[in-house]
Amino acid sequence: MKPIILTIALLLQGLLYAQTTVERNLDLRGRSCAGGLGICNSASTSENAVPAEFSADDKDNLVMRVNVTKLSTENKTQLLNKNNIFVQDADFTLDKELSDRLGIASPIIIAKGNYKVTTQDNWAIVLFPLQNAKAYSRSTK
Numbered sequence: 505m506k507p508i509i510l511t512i513a514l515l516l517q518g519l520l521y522a523q524t525t526v527e528r529n530l531d532l533r534g535r536s537c538a539g540g541l542g543i544c545n546s547a548s549t550s551e552n553a554v555p556a557e558f559s560a561d562d563k564d565n566l567v568m569r570v571n572v573t574k575l576s577t578e579n580k581t582q583l584l585n586k587n588n589i590f591v592q593d594a595d596f597t598l599d600k601e602l603s604d605r606l607g608i609a610s611p612i613i614i615a616k617g618n619y620k621v622t623t624q625d626n627w628a629i630v631l632f633p634l635q636n637a638k639a640y641s642r643s644t645k
Contacts, residue, residue, distance in 0.1 A: 524560075526605045529553035530570075532582050535594040541582060542592035543614060546599055554579050558598075560606045566614070566632040573626045583621065583628050590619045590630045608634065 531548040534540020548554075557569045570583060583590060596614045603610040614632050622629045 524606055526558045526602050528556055528558060528602065530556050532579055540593045542590070542594065542616075543596045544594075546596075546602065552576075552579075554583075558602060558606065560608055560634070561631075564634045566606075566608070566612060566634055568630045568632065570628045570630075571626055572623070572628050584623070588621045588623075590621050592616055592619065 528546045529548045530543050531537050531545035531550055531552050532542065532554055533544055533552060534542050535544060537544040537550075554570060555574055559567045559569075561567055572580060572584065575583065585591075592614055593616060595616050598612040598614065600610050603612050606612075612634070619630050619632060
């Protein structure tokens with residue numbers, strides 16, 4: 505009986521942390537989209553839009569993934585600078601729909617700061633700690 509209960513518990517835990525991915529077009533022109541560094545719009549329709557995927561991992565990080573093959577030279581430079589640091593030059597609040605779809609308590613605010621960029625295959629990956637992003641708890645839908 506105990507092995508069955510353990511198996512069910514593990515399956516339920518996996519379901520709770522099933523990763524949902526939400527796609528967004530970002531504008532990376534910094535504060536007020538007037539020049540600078542970091543996200544300034546998470547629903548961009550401009551020619552500067554950068555396609556990105558957001559998810560939440562089980563370590564309370566907001567994960568941003570960008571396919572670098574789809575980036576302009578300017579956006580590549582902003583995202584993959586020589587130090588592999590993503591600079592967010594002002595606090596930025598992601599839209600409520602993104603928070604809701606990821607099951608994260610609103611609002612998600614990406615705090616001003618420097619974030620390490622890692623690369624895997626053709627993807628640039630940035631982790632934003634949710635506690636630093638001022639979104640402390642997952643919703644209980």
